[in-house]
Structures are given as structure tokens and as C-alpha cells.
Amino acid sequence: MTKIMPILPLRGLLVFPEMRLHIDVGRDRSVAALEEAMDNDKEILLITQKDVQVDEPTEQDLYSIGTVAYIKQLMKLPNGTLRILVEGLSRAEWSNYTENRKYTEALVKPLISEIEWDVETEALMSIANDYFAKYAKSSSKITAETLAIVKEEENPSKLADMLITHLPFKVAEKQEVLTIINVKKRLDHLIIRMHDELELLEIEKKINARVKEAVERTQKEFYLREQMKAIQQELGSSEGKTGEIAELRKRIEEAGMPEGTHKVAIKELDRYEKLPSASAESGVIRNYIEWLVSVPWSKETKDRLEIDHAEEILNRDHDGLEKVKERIVEYLSVRQMTKSLRGPILCLAGPPGVGKTSLARSVAESLDREFVRASLGGVRDESEIRGHRRTYVGAMPGRIIQGMKKAGTINPVFLLDEIDKMSNDFRGDPSAAMLEVLDPEQNNTFSDHYLEEPYDLSKVLFIATANDLSTIPGPLLDRMEIITISGYTEQEKLAIATNHLLPKQLKEHGLTKSQLIMKEEALMDIIRYYTREAGVRSLERQIATVCRKVTKLIVTGERKRVTINSKMVVELLGKHKFRHGMASDENEVGVATGLAYTTVGGDTLQIEVNITPGKGKMQLTGKLGDVMKESAQAALSFVRSRTDQLQVDKNFFDEHDIHIHVPEGAVPKDGPSAGITMATAITSAITNKAIKREIGMTGEITLRGRVLPIGGLKEKSLSAHRAGLTTIICPKDNERDVDDIPESVRKALTFKFVSTADEVLNLALDGGFSS
Template identity: 45%
Template sequence: MNNDLELLERLAGNTPKIENVEMIEITSPDEVMENEDNLPEELSLLPLRNTVLFPGIVIPVTVTRSKAIRLVKKAYRGDRTLGIVSQLRQTKEEPTEDDVYKIGTIGNILKMIVLPDGNVTIIVQGRRRFNIREFVRTTPYLVAAVDYIPDSFPGARRKESKALIESLKETATKILNLNPEIPRDAQTAISNIDSPIFLTHFLSSNLNIGIAEKQLLLETYDGKEQAHKLLEHLLKEVELLEIKKDIQSKASSDIDQQQREYYLRQQIKVLQEELGMDSPDQEVEKLRMKGAKKKWPHEINEHFNKELNKIMRMNSMAPEYGVALSYAELLVDLPWGEVSQDNFNLKRAKKILDNDHYGLKKVKERIIEYLAVLKLRSDMKAPILCLYGPPGVGKTSLGKSIAKALGREYVRMALGGLHDEAEIRGHRKTYIGAMPGKVIQNINKAKTANPVFVLDEIDKIARDHRGDPSSALLEVLDPEQNNAFKDNYLEVDFDLSKVLFIATANSLDTIQPALRDRMEIIELTGYTVEEKVEIAKRHLLPKQLKEHGLTSKDLKINKQALIKIVEGYTRESGVRSLEQKIGSVVRKVAKSIAMEEEYPHSMTPADIEELLGISHFDKDLYEGNELAGVVTGLAWTPVGGDILFIETNLSRGKGNLTLSGQLGDVMKESAMTALSYLKANAADLEIDYKIFQHYDLHIHVPQGAVPKDGPSAGITILTSMASIYTQRKIKKNLAMTGEITLRGKVLPVGGIKEKILAAKRAKIKEIILCYRNQKDVEEIGEEYTNGLTFHYVDMVQDVLEIALLKKKVDNPIRFELPEEKK
């Protein structure tokens, strides 16, 4: 918009109208450039951000900087002379001598207008170019000593120069004809310019090029050379306008709905910018600036910028635009190599683990070992830990404590019922509604590449026609592969090797063998009564009081009352039911407080029974040994250890075997194996072999609604059969577990700690185990085995010798057997 004052509004189109301004007397361009009188040796400089002033040209300038406003007002009151220079860099701060070009134009202020907002607009006319010799002052504004540069146009009357001037006018006229936005009067104005020097300055000032290129034209002292450079720019402009016109002419015959939408989108874009909203281009640029700050691999950076370039070519209203933008946002948001600092204070970590979890000695030792190695090596592949045990023992909450001890972020992914492998690996971007897998989603949520990542209920992953999610986890949980995990949506490798994965499981049987092989199994067994009481005091009761708006002053539960809750109202390995029962007590107290009723502030066992009702479970589950064929066995279940009773009965018949109580195939096979062993060794046990032929045997395991399976009831079933066939009593307060073979060997079984805890809850005094299970007992702390006597056996004969008493039961069966025919 730098034009002769008469053409300012018409040529620029966007120059605001200035009303109530008196007529300004402008010196003709030739007079300005010829008059060299009264040119000061020192000039106060006014730097302009986006404007280059040429000699003879009149331009409006709006001044907003406070120092520049003072300078302009001072100059206007004085000789109205300023040195106009362009800025090298567009900075908001006050420019220094290093921020301006050294070639500028001296200008006369023709008019000054003070705007309502305090800013000042001046009309200034260029006079002569100058070269800054040196800076005299820099405060409060720049003042420089200058040398003036005379204008020259060698051989202006020669044919060659005249042809050059005519070429400039013709090319400028072509531009005017190709650009309908420029008023037609401009062509007349250009044709009336006679001075070749002013013509080059006038066209240079109005040329559609950058500030740096205009400055080069200003710094070209030879008018003829300046005209040649100017002509090159004008010809390029003509070429661009002709191409544009050609494209428009081709497209004008086929304006369809898509083009209409494009113009509407452009209008929306302008409106968004006016309202301060981000346009699509601005969104992409923000992402590009964000990506420039990321410290990610070079190949990821290239991929990211390639995606941004693709987005720039897209229609912002197309459905795929949003998908591509979301993908780019995910790429730049992911924590590529951004890790949190681990806390290697092992004593602090141990204290945190001890405070958050009572017991769990082996697990805590393993975590401290991991921290110790990490501290010594500074870097190691994160192990894949699998916390295996019954519900309610603190597997999931242990993950939070580990994250707290390490100083890492904590994320959790529930795998229960997961049946689609795309939940792990993500969907391909070609699918509608595609999204990354939950692994990448949670890493993005954590904002670090080394969180503690809990894979909850890994044993409950489902399988169906959509794929096998457990197989998809193989890559995630393999320390040798997960440094280059590839999500289908992400399409590029992501490093998971620094993530500390912690899986939880109630059972190992349903975990795929290959997946199980990649994890370090750490077993969490159930708690003793003493441990449960301690956990209730330290954690469960304070938590429930806080959740229900009470304090320790409102309610206290003594140790005996807690034991009453544990033994009378819960029957589990963990403490989940215990927490529920404590919560029930706290709620009843909260109700009494709210209703201003009397209640016991310190709970006793009697108070507990009054609040919770009659005990759900008997304190002593052992049923005695008065009947033959009733033997106490020990079993492992997903919710911890339990005791079970094997009952057998004989009735006259043809030697049939009946099994009941929802027994699985393995348990049925154990019963048949035990029966075969007894038949083969009947003489050693003083059993008449004819009993097997004339009496039917019925084996039953109570709680028939609950499915039961496994080989560990082998010796229990055999002992029950031996008792019923011999009518001998079973030793009191005795339980057993172990697998049998046809040869009479006793084999080891698992879940020893859970079974021992179940025996203690049932007040069992003696336990029979395979001698190869002795090492499992020795690994268990003394607090779990106190009060128990263990019998380690190798053969079935040893079991029967311990379990069967010589004394027969009261009212034994009198077997009626047919006499053998002689």
C-alpha cells in the first residue's frame, strides 16, 4: 500500500480512509529527488517492520512503539525530517543497531494524525537514499551519521534505456489487466510518469515481493541496473498471474459443489482467524512446532513431518482429515524416550513397601533386588513380573506401591474378558473408528516411557474368532523384542523396554505356556489370622473410617473383635471380604452418629455379633472321626486354600462305583486309581476281596454345586476307601493332600501354603504330605506352621499307617458275604 498519495486508497484497496484531514501539499517527485539542500548530516532513525520507503514515494505509517511515537512527535514539531530504515528481523522489542538495514531513505512528514488508542499515523514522503556511516546514539532512539546517495539513470535518453522504460510500463500494464482487483485508473497514472528514476521507484514500492527483495532494489544505486532487476520481478509476476488466469479459465466452466464448498471453507477459515480460533493451517503449524521440540529418533521425525505434509494437502472437511490429524497428534504426544528419574533410595523404597503392605516378604525382596541392580547398572531391561495368588491379597495395589517406591508413573490395564487382539496391537488406520491399542493408549496417558504398567487379570484373557490376545501380548512382554513394539495404528516402532510390566493372575493354568515363559512368577499366598488382624488395624479400618467420614475417635475395634470378624464372617485367603465386613460395621456406626443414637465406641466380639448378626462360618470345621470313610482333605482354589471332606459309603450290590459332588475327570481318575490299588493290596489291609464284588461303593464330596478337580485328593480318597472297607477310625484333627499312582507312590502337589492356611483355619493339628513337598513347607515362615505337625510320606502304606487307627468305629458294618463253593 505504498503509493503516491492520490493512489493510496485506489491501488491498495485495504488502506483505511482518513476523514476530516485537510489537503496535504506534496512536493513533486522530481523536485524531491533533485533538491539536495537542507539535508542533515545526522538523522533520527525510524525502523519499520514491513515497509521499504523509496525516494519520491508517499506512504502512510502507523507508529505503535512508545519511543517511536515520541520520536515522530518531536520530528513533526521540528524540521519534520526522519531517516526511514527497514528492520532485518521482525522483533517486538525495541530494535537495536544490529536489527536494521544500513541503507534507508530520508523522509518528510507531511501529516500526523493521533489516533484514539494513542498510536500515531504519519504521511511521509521519501526524498533521498542514504548510507549509515556510524551510529551516534542508540537511546532513547537510534541516531546515525549518514552519507547521501544520489539517484542516477545512465543514458536515460538512449534507445536502449527508452526501450527498458517502455518494457517496464508495458509489463506493469499487463499486471494491471491480469489483476482485476487493481483500479483501472492506475494504468493512467503509470503512463503519465515521465521520470525513469521515479518510475522505477514507484513500481519497486508497489511490487508484490518480500521486504528483503525490496531492500535489494533500494540498495541498487544505478537506476538502469535497478530497472533491469525490477523488470525481472515484473515478468515473474506476469507469468504467475497468467498461470492463475489460465487455471481459473479452465475451472470456471466446471464449478461444482466441491468448489463451492472450498470457497465456503476459505470464508470459514477467515472467520475462524477473526474470532481467534485456530485454522487448519495453524493447527498443523502448531503440531510442526511441537514436533521440532521433541527429542525423538530421526526416522520418527521424518515420518511425522511426512504426515503433516500429507495433512496440508487434504481437504479439512474430508472425513480422513480428522483421522490424519488425530494420528499426528498421537505421534507428537507420545513420550518418545522421555523417562522419569528413578529414585534409588533403597531404604525409602523398602519403607514405602512395608508401610503399604503387611507381609509379602518375597515380593518386596524381589522389588528391592530390581532397584539395586538398576542403581548399579544405571540401565537394564525391565523384568516382566507376574504376581500370582488368590483374590484380595494385594496384587494390584502392590503395583501402585512399586510405582511410588520407584518414583514412576502408574498405569493399569484390565485384561479380564479381553477377546480382541486389536485391543493390544491397535486397529489399522484404514478401518473406520481406528485407534491405537490399550498399551500405547496407557503409555500416552502416563506421559513417560518408563511407567509401572499393571496388566491386571492376565489369566482371564478370552479367545474367540477375533484372534488370540494372549499371543498378541507375547511381543509386549518379551524383554528381547519389546524395544521395537509395533502398534498397527502407530505404524512405527515404539520402545517398551524401559516399562516395568507387572501382571497379576489368580491361576497359572489358563495362561498360555509361551506367555507364562516370558514372565517371572512371584507367588502371593493367603494371610494367617494374625496377619489379617494386623492388616485390618493398619490399613482396612483407617481406610473405611476415612471413606465414611469418621475418625479413630468415633470408632475403635479391638483385636478380639477383629479376630471375631476374620473367623466368624470371612473364609478367604485375602482380605477383600474382611474389608467389606469392616465397612459394614463402620456404616452402622455412621448411621448411629447421624441419627444421634447410642453406640459402643470400642467394639468387642459381642458388639460385632450384634451388628453383623450370627457368625456365617463355624470356628471349627473339623467334623470328627466317629464315622468310617470320612476323611479331611486339603484343596487349592482360585480364592485360596480350603478343606474338603471325602465321604464313602458301602451298600449291597454288584461292586459298582458311584462318584458324586461335581468331580472333574482328574478327580474321577484318582478315585479309580485308589480303588484299583485297594483291590490289588486287599490282603495286606486285611480286606476280604469278596467285598469288592458284593458291595457297591459310593464316593461323595460335599458342596455338590461347586465343581472340583485335580489330583491332590488322591491319598484322601484312598484313605477314605481303606477306612470304609476296614471300618477303622481315622486319626483325629488330621488332613492330607497328595497324588497317588497304581504302584502306591505318593506324588507332590502345589498350593502348599494356601492349604496349610486352610488347615490352620479349621484347627487341624496334623498334615500328611509327600516328602518332596517338605522343601515347600520349609520355605514358608514359622508363623504359618506353628502348631502343626507334618508327616512326610513316600508310599501309600505310610499314609494308611499314620491315618488309620487300629480301633474300629462304633457299630461297624457286618459284611454279609456268600461262602465260597468247595
Template identity: 50%
Template sequence: MVDKTITMPVIALRGMTVLPKMMLHFDISRTKSVAAVEKAMVGDQKVCLVTQKNPDEADPAFEDLHHMGTVALIKQLVKMPGNVIRVMVEGLKRVELLALESEEPMLVGEIDQAPEYEELLDDITRQAMMQIVRDKLSEYGKENPRIAKEVIPGLLVLTDLGELLDQIAVQLPWDYLIRQQVLDSVMVEDRYALVMKHLLTEIEVTKIKRELQSTVKERIDKNQKDYILREQLKVIREELGEDNPLSDADEYSKRLKALKADKEIKDKIHKEIERFKSMPGGSQEANVVRMYLETVLDLPWKKVSKDNNSIAHAEKVLEEDHYGLSKVKERILEYLAVRVLTKKGSSPIICLVGPPGTGKTSIARSVAKALNKEYVRISLGGVRDEAEIRGHRKTYVGAMPGRIAEALRQAGVSNPLMLLDEIDKVSRDYKGDTSSALLEVLDSEQNVKFRDHYVELPIDLSNVLFIATANTTSTIPGPLLDRMEVIEVTSYTENEKFHIAKNYLVRKQREKNGLKESQVTITDKALEKIIHNYTREAGVRTLERRIGAVYRKAARQFLEDRSQVIEITEAGIEAYLGKEKVTFEDVNEDDEVGIVRGLAWTSVGGSTLQIEVNVMPGKGNLLLTGQMGDVMKESARIALSYVRSVCPQYQVKDDYFEKHDIHLHIPEGAVPKDGPSAGITMATAMLSAVTNRKVYAKLAMTGEITLRGRVLPIGGLKEKILAARMAHVEKVLVPYKNRKDILELSDEITGNLTIVYVKHMPEVIKEAFVQE
């Protein structure tokens, strides 16, 4: 026995024991423990770790500590919040604490480093012990598969018996008191007996637990027990003469008998009810089945409402609710007439397309009102999960039916009017393509047996009147667009906005703000000023907000002075709405070189674009500014190529474009601009600048150009013509192939304009250039 003793810092551990070759993290916060760590870090980074007998003792003395401990090497220190230090240590060897010195502010102990005794075991005994320990470890691993996989292989490779016994105590999930007993066992024989005792105990406890679980499972069938108890309770209540309230399953059976549905559907629901009866009341699976039964029993399988088939009534309702929109109303009435005659919903689904605020949603609501149908709205904007349409499978946590099935459940009948709002704004992600899921909903050949993943039963959607709305068809996938009939709801003229405001919006906002016509009136001129100088939009949503703002201020004014009747006039509008919000850019007064006015379509209506071209000495470069999109940049290059090809006809020198740069600019550079309708405008502006010929100031044009100078048709013509009127344009050049679109416009829109149809660029140039 080695008799060397030393003094070193001591840390008292609470609720843990460190063995040799054991890596451990623990937190310290006591002043003496922190001081001991700091002392060790100044020296050889070694500290003596001993375990307290009572973990609750705040300041332990020598008799409060186990005397066998471990010298450990401090590997890492981490400062934590709250003056706590996290220490990582590695146990080195057993030591015996002989005494504690009262050295403040830490514990310092006298340590005997040599409690290891010479082993008296012969090699055969050691091998036998080693083999027994390994066999029992393997048996322990069979009872604990996780430990067998993660821990046992590392233990079986150890060759030193003492080290193996220590590591068993370290690696297996044993209490710290057992580990302290192992630490106290200096002799290998004693350690072997202790470890084997606990190892055998663990094996037997695990076997007994498994046998008990098996026995309990065989003897008690909880489902059967609950069923028997329920039947006994029913008999007892009958004997006592008490009323037997319907259970959930009985209630579902009663609802199933009253349900109007096909036999196939009722049989499936009946099977689910029978399965529900055999389930424990509070189990998770029973809750899932309960939610499912509630859903399918609430669906209106064959429950229908009686439609009002009077076309005259439908026309009256549409006229009362909406001003103008004659083509839209006409198409909807035709659609309804066909449905009445065929008694089917197999005709194409209507898709109302137009700028925001033009009344698409309110048209659908009016159709539901006209037909006496239930109205449900599904907002598709931003929906990107296919399960939103088809539902989630019942196996998922939190599963629920899709929006279509849920809308039917909400409507309560199988023939409602279902509005699919913002169908152009659905998207896709890794969870599926929402627009593809809508194909089955909107296809009359498929929606007779629409399958919702949650409901798992065929739902007949053929009686549902679907109406979709969109701002544009460009973002709707082709297959989905093919299943719908597009009806355009175009921009309103100022006259239409005036009638809408006077006949609908004024009354609505007056009542909304608690006022009567006898208290506040607004003149026609005031309405016209609000429309012209305070709104710039295709629809009337902003107009309604402006009228609402006027009536809110009028309400306050009326309460402050009840004696007067408030009249809102054109001159007084500024007091209610502030300075004018919108100013329209008029055409230039003088004819100029290189400046041409084009017409553009935007999502909120039409606008005019002044295209400017300057020519300067250079090396033949084309400079484009004004935040133009790719399509418009390509149009500019095509226009330049055309201009260069026809310049010999205007006595332009052959080397002109090699010695000059052309700069094309569209003002309002912060506003993005794109679209295939400014080709002829840019070509005219370039040719004007190159040839120094003036262009009529009160002329505007729209159309795309080809390399050979043909003028191609464009879209959004109504909005563009309205923009031309607002800018006081006198003549508009329009592609010849758009003639049919102009003929559909009312005289109110085209009345004071000279419309010239052009097929080729020479015609454009002839009309645009000032004759000299």
C-alpha cells in the first residue's frame, strides 16, 4: 500500500458520484466550490470530488461527507447566468479523504492517494469473474434493447476486471448511492460482489415487470370490460325504472335514420357507428371517430333547397343591386335560363374577371339572392396546400375536411351557390398543387363523385352553382381556366361611377354612419368632384371609402350643431377630404419632336404613358430608362430595328446610327412598366427624333409592332380609351384587329374621340406626324 498523502481543493457533490474514467458535467454555485475550482485552475487543474451524505446540507463538515472520493481533472469551465459555473471533469483515480482543513474560502482536504490494495486473485479466478460479468451483461442487454445497442458493446471490449466493474456502474442508469458503494469498494473482490448483486437484481426486476405486463394484458380486455359494464348499467337502470339517456352512438344512429343519403353512404356511416360503440369512451381513437361521424352526419348529402326559377325575378334583383354591367347581367341570365331548362349544373363554371372593386363578389351574392340559394364564400388567395381543398386523411393529427366539404356543411344544402374568390391567387408548394385539386371540383364530368380525403365518401357537387372571381386570367393554369367560362367585369366610366355612388353607395354609407337623408345631403357636383379628384381606380371601392369619410365627418358635425341640415357641396368637399388626391396629366399643348403619348393597362384601370426619345452623338447605343420590363425592352429593340430599316425613305444617312446614340425614356422611373402594347408608340417616337419630325400632341396610340412594321392587336382597350378621354386626347390610333372591341364600347366612352384603325406602321406615321 502506497502511503503518499497530499492536500488539494475539495468539492462536495450533491446527489451525484464520480467514478474513475467517468466524464461528467455539473453546475456549482456555492462560494467554497467556486473557490476550489479557481484554486485548481491556478495549479494542476485537479480537484477532489466527494459526495455529501445529505444533499440538502449547505455547508458540509468532514463527518457530512463520504470519505471515498475521486481525483478529477477539470476539462472545461463555462460561466452560466446567475453566477453559476458549469464544470466538465474526468475522473482519474480513487482517493480517501483523511481530513478537512478549515481554510477559507474553500474546502481543502488531506488526501490519501493510495487506497488501492494488491490483488490476491489468481489469473483463473480473474478470468472466471470476467466471463461471468460479461455473460450477465449480455443477459441484461436482452432485457433492455436500447442499452444493449448503445452501451453493452463498449463494455464487453474492456479487458481489466477492475475497470470493467467501474464502467458498469458508470454506464448503466444506476442511482448515485449505488455508485458510491462501488467507489467505496477498494478491493476488486468486494466490487465484483456488489456489481453482480445489483446487475442480477436489475435483470430479475426487468423480467418480472415484463411478465406482469403480459399477465395483465391477457387477463383484462378493457374494451370488453367497458362493454359489459355499460350493458349492466343499462339493465340496472331499466330495473330501477330510470330514463336511459341516449348515448353518443345511439344519437348518431338516430341521426343516421333521418339522413337523406344513398344506401352506400349510410352503410359506411353505420359501420363507423358500430365501431364507435365498441371503443372506450375516453380513448383518442374514439374522439377521432366521433369527430368524423359529426362531420359526415352534418353534410347535406341529398338535402336541397328549392330554387327560385323566375328569370324575371333574377333580372329584377340584379338591376336593383348593380348599375350598368349589362353584358355581365345578360350572360348570367342566359346561364340561369339554361340551368332552369336542363335542371343540371353541368354547364361551364362562371369566372368573373376584372380589376379590384368592380363588384365581382357582390354579383355572386346577388345571383344567390335572386335564385334563393344558400351563399358560401371560399377565399383561395394564398392557399398553397392541396389538403385545404381535398382535406386531410383521418390518420393525421388534427385532421379536418377540406374547404369544399366544410362549405357544404356550412351551407346545410347540397345545391348552394359557392363563390371561389381570388382563384387566380392560388399557389403550389411541396405539399401539392392547389389548382390541380380544383380541377376535380370544377369539372362537371368528375365532381359528381368528388372525394374528400377526410370524408372518404363520394360527394356530389353537380348541384352546386360555382362562381369564381379573379383579377386576371394570366396566372390561372390553362387546364383550370379551360373548365371555366370567363365573363369580363371591366372598369367603370366616371358616369357609371356617379350613378353607382348616387344610387347605392351614398345610401349605404349614410345608413352605416347613423344618418338620415333629412339630416345630411350631398350634391351631384360634390359626388363628381370626389370621383374625379379623389379616386383613381377601375372599381368603386376607394370611392366608397371616400364617401364614408365624408359621412363620418358629417356625423360629428351634425352632433355638434343639431339645428342645421348639413349640405355637402362641391366647394366644401376639400373641408371633408383635404386637398385633391388625384391629378390627371393632360396632353401637351404643343406638337413636339420625339414625344409620343401611349396608352397602358394596369390592374386598377388605364393610364397614359408619355414616351420621350433623344438622339445624341455617340456610337450607336440604345439606352432604355424608366424601369421597363423585359417585354417592353424587347419591343423597344424591335422598334429600333424597324426604324433603321425604313430610315432610307426619310433621307437619313447610312452611317447615322453608327454615330448617334438613342435614349428612350418613360417618365415616373420608380413605377415598373411592362407589356406588349407600346411597340408602335416607341417606333413613332424614335422615328420622330431621328427625322426631326413633330408628332401631334393631342394624339395617343396603342399597339405592338413586328420587325416588318405590322401592327398587332392588344388587350385592355376599354381601360385605355377611358384613360385617353381623361387626358383630353382627341385622336387614338388602335390596331385594326381590335375594331370589334371598339364596336362593343358605348358612345359614352368613345363619343368625343376620333378612333383610327391602323394595320401597318406607315399608316401610324401618316396619322402621327405633323404635315409640313
């Protein structure tokens, strides 16, 4: 008899007539359907979902035939869900699917099983019982009690439903049995499925027997591997380790390895295939093969050898740096002419913030090459470069091979950042390991401890960066072409700030060019009064500070647009941090301005000398290094040798103490180029003659007063220009270095080239010095 009945959708579950089952119910519509059934005759239609992933099933998500069940018990669990005990009553077909506000209902028509009591039915029941008994004997999942209950069942329909509940069939297969109303057809279907299941169990027995014979010759791990192999052979499957090995073999063939490396890879793959998966060595070999096929062996990008394009990229990204750009263009020109050239090994040396790293990126872009960067700062383990041997736990290749894997090609632009900051300890010297990487005659057969196979680095364009060349070992320095980036002039900084830094910070702070207008005078004030550096890193930070403060003004509604001038700079950044022009306002006695070269560029330093009554002692203060102390001793010896010219008493040096001080005592200072500066300051203090305030000087002094050449004239000239000096005294042998100094700085400075300290004193002392 048909009637309207609430529906309870089931996920991954199916209930047959006369079957009792506990079901947990948590979905709101399902709970409402239960409540509706409990309020009436406690009958509900149980329908299985086609897809268990669907949370809110619709009419199309449910099978067309379900089971009418009686709710025998209902209780509420602590987690809020309901647990019910149901008993299946009959198969049923539903129609008129209706979704009410709280629950779903349908018109249900019970389906009565068609039973024909004849010889065929009894035969089918007997065969079904026999197959089930055989299955129970082969399978450990069927208990003796279950087998006894099944044998005693005389109703063919109930027998069929009982059998299907104990067989390991999927929900879809059980649903198919539920839809078969004719009992004979139902039993026949079950017999066929049990026959197939018995055949599968028989195959499993054969496999187990075959594996049992093999396990007598080896250990348990080998047994598991053989069992898997036998299963795959029986099922014709290529999954598991067999498929993995086939995939690795294919990747080895496609990697384009050299012949020797290819043989090693195949040999290791054969070893991996024979080893049990649970073996520790299996994982090591698998990882090794994975690295061999991941590293590029032959994949190469095509260089874009267009001089105009390269110059456009380099000029777009960088102002100044003419020598670096010229070297890159020269490289491209030679490549274009010869069609082949080993990658040069360039070292961009200069203070922080001058654009060494970004320049390397621009080079990669101009060549259309991949770019990869390895930071070497703080590296003190040789295995960081060459990798670890595979015998170590957690072994892996060094940074060079890791970088090549990341690049994916054999000719990337490879940046070795901060190469001067490598150190060494008991684990080895990484700078010595870098010798092979950066030697054009050796790096075509670079050997990594992990790969243990020669790797060709000759097509890589290596670019190293360094702040201080003095910390790089000589043999390593000899393998690189040094390109010095000294720093920027004020005009170059202004161009960089206008073309690069300001647009970048406007974008990062969400500002437009119309909202923030920064005048040239404001940028120049920031450069002069708020930064003192060779590069532009601090300049960018100060511009970012201005952008932040302007953003706040705009967001709070105080201003809609801001124009930054010199006055506004002071309001936003505070009082001037530095004084533009370090030159003294007047000539002073015993105070000389020296020019120094540091890891952050050129700098000026004041050397002060005081003469006091004493016993001929010399005192040095200002955190001076050994070389600078020796320069002070040499300068004093030279001055003492000029007693007659100084017109002082012969006992003057025995009766007076000399105190030499270099301000900023917390900053370490060292180097020989302060020699003539110290000699001038000592002579000025002794003769009471002032030193010209506009003069800066640099040069090493000997005991006999010769002036020796120094390094870093370009950096020192830039610092002198920043400090407001107008004249530089420097060694005669450094005259050739003037061409490296930017033209704007050369025009603003007067260079005096000297060979002896007497010339220095004549130029520096107010009124001259007669030798």
C-alpha cells in the first residue's frame, strides 16, 4: 500500500529487509525526518546516496529503490547527534520527491519479493549455501556462528539478503542486489558473484604459496617485495616500485647526461631495483638518482646577443656604473663575433648599497638567461660548496649544484653574493673549494662530493660581489676579474633617487605622482644632510620615511597632496643629521684632514696632534691598527730628521710629549695612507703653523720622506668632494688613477701630485715649509 513517508538518506550504508542496524544521524533535515517519523508510525524510508561526498542530496543523488524501516530505538548522543536502531521491513520504490521546509518526503510503494517454491529455488539455495561455506572456509572474516545461522535459514529471500550483508561487496553492488525483486534472480546473481570472489581468493592463495617458497631463501623484507611483485604480475599492474623505476629510467634517458654519468645512473637504478623498499640504503640511492636527473646536463637557453638591447636594460635599471656596463657590452660583442666563449668570472667590488646584486639581475635579463643567487656570507664549511658525501646522514649537494638545479639550465647567470664574507674552521676552507668553481680551466669538470661525477660549469656566467677585497684569499682573487664600483656622486644619487628610488617607494606606499611631488632641492637635502654613504640604501630608507609620513597625512584627511621642499624635509625627517662639508671653517694648527678607504667607501678623518712638556713619549689614541701605528712612528722619525729645517731646539723631542689622536675612537682605523697626514699634523703642531682647511691628503710616507702610492683614490676623492674639500694632495704615482674619477668630481677638485713629504708640507702649511 502506497503512502507518504519521510526520507532518511544514508552515506556509504545500506539496510536490507529484516536487518537490524544502528545508524548515527547528524544532518538537520535527517533529524527532522526522524522526528516526523517518531511522531507518527515510526516508519521511515532509508535510501542510499550515490555519492558519499554530497552533504545536501537532491532527488538525482539518491537511488530509486530503498528500504522501509521501523525505528525501534532512538537516543541522543553527547555530541548532539542521534543514534537510532532500525529494522528493515521491505524493499520499496519511491516517487513524488518533495522537500518540505524541514525534511524530505516521498510517496513510497512497498515491493514484495516474488518467491516460487520449486526445485530450482531449493537448488539455488543449496548452491548458495555451499559457495558461502567455501568462502567462509577461505576467508577469516566469516565466523562459525554466522555460517550456522545462514545454514538454518529456510526463506530464500531472507537467505539472499543475509548472504549479501556478509560478503565484502561495495555499496553499489549491494544496491544492485536490493533492486532485484525476483528471489531466483537474486540468488543466481549472488552465486555468480561468490564464484568470482572464490576465484580471487584462490589466486591469492597461489600468490601466497609462491611467496612462501621465496621467503625460505631470504628475510621478511624480501618476502614483502616478492608478494608485491607477484600481485602486480597477476593483476598486470605497473604501479608501485615497478612503475617508479620505469619513470626514473625514462628521466635518465631524457636528461642528456654525459656517457660516463649515464652509466653510473643506470647502475645505481639497477641497484635500487634489487633493494627492498624498507632498506635504508634504498632511500639514499633513490635520492641520489633524483638529484642526477634533476640537475641540468644539456638544457641551455639561447643568449640574446643584441648590444642595443643590453645597453637599454642596463641604462634603464642603473645610473652611472659606466665601466661595468662597458665590460658586459664587451662580453656580448665577443660572443657575437666568436659564437662561443667561456663565461667570464666577474667580481663586483664596492661598498654596500651601490647596486651590485641588482646589476647582476640586469645582466641576466639583458642576456635572456636564468638568474640564480647563492649567498656566501657566513659560510665556513667546505661541504657547503662541494656538498656532503653520500655516506653521511642527510647528505646533499653543495650550493653550486643546488643553484644549478634551481636554474634548470647549464648557462645561467650565477650570483655568488658576499664572497668576501666566507670564513673557515675545522670543517674546511670554503674559499679553497671555490677555487675550482671559479677557475675557467677547471670548472668544466667541477666535482661535487655528493654527485661524484664531473659537472660542466664553463658556460655559467659567474658574478661575485664583495665589499672588501682584502679579505678574499689571493688565489681566489686571482681567478676573478675585478670591477670596482666605488660609489656615487651627489648628481648620480640625485638621478638614481629621481628615476628609481622615488617611483619605487611611491608604488610601495600606494601613492601617485600627483599626491606626492618631491622637488629636486628636497632630494638633494636628503642626500647631503640625512645620509652619508657611498651607496643609496640609506637614501632609499629616508625617502620611504617621507612617503610613510605623507601617506599618513593623506589617509587622515589633513592633506590631499603634498609638495616636498627643503623646509618640508626638515618637518618630516627632523633636524639635519649631518653637516654638508666636513672642512673646517678656518685654518687650524695641528689638525690635518686625511682621506681613508673603508669597506663602505671613502671617508675623511681628522688627525689631531698636541705637543705638551714631557719626556719625549708619543701617545696614540683613536683605536688605531698596527699598520697605522707604524705609520705614525715613521712620520715622527721623518719629522725628527728635519730638526734643522723646523728651527727647534735639539732637545725639543726629549723634553716634549707628542699625542696623536684620530677622532671617532670607537671606529677601528688602519692603513698606511695616513703617513703624510700625520707628518703634516706633527710638523704643524711643532712649528705652530696652521694647515690649510681646504686641503685633504693621502699617501704613505717613508723614513726619508718619500711618498709612496696608495689605493682607492677614486673613493677617497668622492669622500673629499662630499666633505667640501677643494684640493687633494696625493702621491705622484697615483696620477694615472685620476681618469677613473667621475668628471664632475674632477672638475670640482684640484689634485696636487707629490713625490716627497717636503712638497706636502710646502703645499699644506699656511706660509709653506722651507727644507
